[in-house]
Amino acid sequence: MMELESNHNSPVLTDPEPTSKSRLGIHSSLYSPPNVVFSLGLFLKIQGKKPLAVDDVRSNSWLDAMKSSSPTHRKKAKDFASELVLTDTDVAYHNWMLKYPSALVSFERITNYAQGKRIALFLDYDGTLSPIVDNPDCAFMSNAMRAAVRNVAKYFPTAIISGRSRDKVYEFVGLTELYYAGSHGMDIMGPVRPLSTDHVNCIRSTDKQGKEVNLFQPASEFLPMINEYWTAIAQCVQKTLKDYPRLRLTHGRKVLEVRPVLDWNKGKAVEFLLESLGLTNCDDVLPIYVGDDRTDEDAFKVLREGNRGYGIFVSSAPKESHALYSLRDPSEVQFCSWEVKFLGS
Numbered sequence: 463m464m465e466l467e468s469n470h471n472s473p474v475l476t477d478p479e480p481t482s483k484s485r486l487g488i489h490s491s492l493y494s495p496p497n498v499v500f501s502l503g504l505f506l507k508i509q510g511k512k513p514l515a516v517d518d519v520r521s522n523s524w525l526d527a528m529k530s531s532s533p534t535h536r537k538k539a540k541d542f543a544s545e546l547v548l549t550d551t552d553v554a555y556h557n558w559m560l561k562y563p564s565a566l567v568s569f570e571r572i573t574n575y576a577q578g579k580r581i582a583l584f585l586d587y588d589g590t591l592s593p594i595v596d597n598p599d600c601a602f603m604s605n606a607m608r609a610a611v612r613n614v615a616k617y618f619p620t621a622i623i624s625g626r627s628r629d630k631v632y633e634f635v636g637l638t639e640l641y642y643a644g645s646h647g648m649d650i651m652g653p654v655r656p657l658s659t660d661h662v663n664c665i666r667s668t669d670k671q672g673k674e675v676n677l678f679q680p681a682s683e684f685l686p687m688i689n690e691y692w693t694a695i696a697q698c699v700q701k702t703l704k705d706y707p708r709l710r711l712t713h714g715r716k717v718l719e720v721r722p723v724l725d726w727n728k729g730k731a732v733e734f735l736l737e738s739l740g741l742t743n744c745d746d747v748l749p750i751y752v753g754d755d756r757t758d759e760d761a762f763k764v765l766r767e768g769n770r771g772y773g774i775f776v777s778s779a780p781k782e783s784h785a786l787y788s789l790r791d792p793s794e795v796q797f798c799s800w801e802v803k804f805l806g807s
């Protein structure tokens with residue numbers, strides 16, 4: 463099994479030292495998008511088209527910010543406009559955000575650092591551009607996310623780097639203007655023709671938030687059995703692979719992958735693409751990589767170790783990472799994708 467070491471001591475990029483405020487995720491003069499104010503990873507839709515400073519909606523201390531963004535608080539505030547209650551999960555997440563500040567809240571700082579630089583954007587697919595769903599064949603990207611990525615690609619070279627096959631991820635994304643790196647970067651290609659995104663046997667269902675989704679789960683009756691035997695199966699595959707020294711086993715979320723023993727991963731793919739784009743060893747280039755999985759750590763590490771760019775880790779739960787910043791979920795990735803026009807030269 464692939465285990466990644468945690469090596470997150472301090473940010474290595476050489477932009478100005480973050481103030482205690484920005485490290486706490488309460489930067490004072492952040493732009494917010496039209497009609498939206500964000501507060502530590504939570505969006506509030508509001509009226510008005512002018513970009514708004516968040517000072518007036520953001521509290522002055524970390525604890526206040528933490529309290530105000532707590533779902534429990536918001537519910538209570540709505541119901542009773544009184545007592546604040548923080549769950550252990552709230553506290554853990556906001557403590558984690560001290561180490562991995564939200565890219566949204568740090569947007570001004572990132573923008574400042576990117577001044578005069580050319581951005582190259584790398585995006586993971588599952589869990590970054592599409593929400594994690596039970597059936598991998600139904601991990602569809604929303605049209606809104608697609609439009610946001612198309613917008614990004616108007617400004618910067620943009621690549622999708624996925625553990626999926628290149629064809630499959632292209633089928634999901636369907637944008638000809640992007641670069642695609644499939645199979646953890648082992649299969650990289652530029653623009654190709656779109657494939658059909660129709661799937662047979664999909665049923666209409668609802669997700670955990672009650673939203674309508676298409677679902678394709680022909681093996682759902684096997685799920686209890688898979689849950690019961692998952693560990694045993696993983697051990698069995700691991701044991702079998704001992705006889706195949708040129709293959710190695712990696713895993714994601716209930717995914718076992720057998721890969722050739724090859725010094726190649728998403729980090730190498732980022733380096734390869736930067737080189738192909740003529741963007742390597744240039745001081746005026748700022749690569750940004752957004753990903754949610756442990757396989758994305760190789761890319762975060764490449765950017766971090768060379769002081770080369772920003773890793774942005776998409777996670778709604780506290781986890782160690784080589785990234786510098788965080789975003790909570792794909793909806794925050796989507797929002798950021800509309801804002802990147804403010805970045806770079």
Ligand SMILES: O=P(O)(O)OC[C@H]1O[C@H](O[C@H]2O[C@H](CO)[C@@H](O)[C@H](O)[C@H]2O)[C@H](O)[C@@H](O)[C@@H]1O
Pocket residue numbers: 586587588589593594595596597598599601623624625626714715716717755757
């Ligand atoms: O590198 P990525 O683009 O993030 O792809 C990583 C793996 O993604 C898929 O699996 C994950 O997403 C599925 C759909 O949301 C989910 O059902 C599964 O539990 C996740 O592990 C894909 O199926 C794998 O082949 C990719 O390696």
